[in-house]
Amino acid sequence: MKLLFSRCLMGIGNGLRRHSVAVQRAQWIVVLFYVVLLVTPALLPLPDNQARMLDNLTLLAQFVFWGIWWPFVLLSVVLFGRMWCGLLCPEGALSEWASQHGMGRGIPRWMRWAGWPTVGFLATTLYGQLISVYDYAQAALLILGGSTIAAMLVGFFYGRGKRVWCRYLCPVSGVFALLAKLAPMHYRVSEERWQANLPPHLPAPNCAPLLDIRRMRGASACHACGRCSGQRDAVRLIARSSNEEIVHLGEHGNLWEARLLLYGVIGLAMAAFQWTISPWFIALKQSMAEWLVAHDQLWPLQADAPWWVLTHYPQVNDAFTWLDGLSICLYLVLGALLLGGGIHLLLIAGSVLAGKPLAFARHLALCLVPTGAAGLFLGLSSTTVKLLRYEGLQLLWVNQARAVLIVAAGLWSLYLGWRVCTQLPWQSRQAPMLALLLSNTLLGYGWWLQFWGW
Ligand code: SF4
Numbered sequence: 001m002k003l004l005f006s007r008c009l010m011g012i013g014n015g016l017r018r019h020s021v022a023v024q025r026a027q028w029i030v031v032l033f034y035v036v037l038l039v040t041p042a043l044l045p046l047p048d049n050q051a052r053m054l055d056n057l058t059l060l061a062q063f064v065f066w067g068i069w070w071p072f073v074l075l076s077v078v079l080f081g082r083m084w085c086g087l088l089c090p091e092g093a094l095s096e097w098a099s100q101h102g103m104g105r106g107i108p109r110w111m112r113w114a115g116w117p118t119v120g121f122l123a124t125t126l127y128g129q130l131i132s133v134y135d136y137a138q139a140a141l142l143i144l145g146g147s148t149i150a151a152m153l154v155g156f157f158y159g160r161g162k163r164v165w166c167r168y169l170c171p172v173s174g175v176f177a178l179l180a181k182l183a184p185m186h187y188r189v190s191e192e193r194w195q196a197n198l199p200p201h202l203p204a205p206n207c208a209p210l211l212d213i214r215r216m217r218g219a220s221a222c223h224a225c226g227r228c229s230g231q232r233d234a235v236r237l238i239a240r241s242s243n244e245e246i247v248h249l250g251e252h253g254n255l256w257e258a259r260l261l262l263y264g265v266i267g268l269a270m271a272a273f274q275w276t277i278s279p280w281f282i283a284l285k286q287s288m289a290e291w292l293v294a295h296d297q298l299w300p301l302q303a304d305a306p307w308w309v310l311t312h313y314p315q316v317n318d319a320f321t322w323l324d325g326l327s328i329c330l331y332l333v334l335g336a337l338l339l340g341g342g343i344h345l346l347l348i349a350g351s352v353l354a355g356k357p358l359a360f361a362r363h364l365a366l367c368l369v370p371t372g373a374a375g376l377f378l379g380l381s382s383t384t385v386k387l388l389r390y391e392g393l394q395l396l397w398v399n400q401a402r403a404v405l406i407v408a409a410g411l412w413s414l415y416l417g418w419r420v421c422t423q424l425p426w427q428s429r430q431a432p433m434l435a436l437l438l439s440n441t442l443l444g445y446g447w448w449l450q451f452w453g454w
Contacts, residue, residue, distance in 0.1 A: 023226075094148060269372075351432060
């Protein structure tokens with residue numbers, strides 16, 4: 001059975017390579033679908049209160065983008081690795097196409113900075129909240145369309161037939177790289193076989209994200225496009241344990257990975273999903289409003305910013321004041337710093353008490369990938385649930401499913417921590433495990449507040 005499954009996976013990998021033309025066609029179909037769903041609703045008037053998903057394209061596109069596309073792309077990365085990036089992503093396909101017809105310049109040094117995916121994720125998440133990207137088609141077109149144009153421009157200027165944008169600059173590539181660590185399959189490279197250079201002698205593959213295939217370890221950076229499958233009989237799509245990459249390769253994790261996970265995927269994302277229902281946000285805004293009124297500064301209470309700076313749709317009574325914008329920025333930044341920073345300190349304390357260097361705290365941080373992934377899925381799927389409830393569906397089982405997911409992700413995270421700590425003497429394991437337990441409890445409490453407490 002196991003052998004059959006392995007052969008099947010290997011066949012899928014090799015099949016993707018053989019049928020690269022069909023894969024390209026599928027990519028262009030996704031590009032078309034993406035452009036229609038992104039552009040058309042932005043040209044239509046805003047839906048009224050009576051509008052429903054099945055008779056209003058704007059609402060349907062909103063549901064498809066935020067209710068299905070994003071949460072399930074994230075889920076697909078956890079299940080299959082970054083096949084989304086390599087096989088279907090419209091932005092990657094357009095960037096590669098532009099690069100095939102572009103100037104082919106070398107990649108500048110500044111672009112290779114490892115912090116861009118983290119900065120990009122933080123900036124787009126914050127900006128998305130300021131202009132209500134989940135709720136308005138114009139805002140979605142600005143952020144997603146802007147990102148696509150940037151990807152094409154980078155492709156046009158740099159690389160030749162490559163995905164320079166995806167490798168160095170895409171705001172979600174860092175998140176996908178983290179989530180892919182959990183995938184139960186990946187393209188494994190045998191360096192010995194590679195060096196032996198056994199037949200079949202296939203032409204050198206075009207690895208669009210510019211990976212050194214021979215030295216590739218794990219699924220994080222690989223876009224799982226299959227173009228190198230079978231190369232030198234050394235590259236195979238195989239099944240693996242979902243824990244393998246974090247437990248065995250996590251010690252080589254870099255600082256930006258840990259920062260993105262703790263401050264972005266966990267801290268900023270939770271604050272972004274919660275601020276609309278948070279009593280702490282209201283208290284923060286109220287105290288600032290009182291201060292402004294007491295000091296006779298009334299201009300921040302005006303809602304006169306354009307829609308591309310702050311949400312501005314007075315026709316449906318939705319317009320942010322400058323104070324709203326400032327409060328959102330403060331709440332999100334404080335949320336990222338307090339939650340991400342608090343967990344970071346806990347993990348550092350756990351490592352130091354165990355007598356390990358700071359790199360061990362980064363390894364421990366990666367054990368929180370399941371909790372972070374579950375948080376992103378819960379946050380994005382709450383838009384799915386909200387939109388389906390507008391349509392009249394009750395979905396009474398949703399909160400139980402959320403509780404199961406939160407508990408399961410926490411237990412998975414603790415199991416990963418346990419496996420990582422097996423390298424320590426028995427008595428040194430308690431501090432890091434306690435740090436992980438407290439971190440997961442803190443996150444569980446945050447989600448409890450969002451779905452039950454508030
Ligand atoms: S290593 Fe490169 S070519 Fe091979 S599957 Fe991954 S992204 Fe594709």
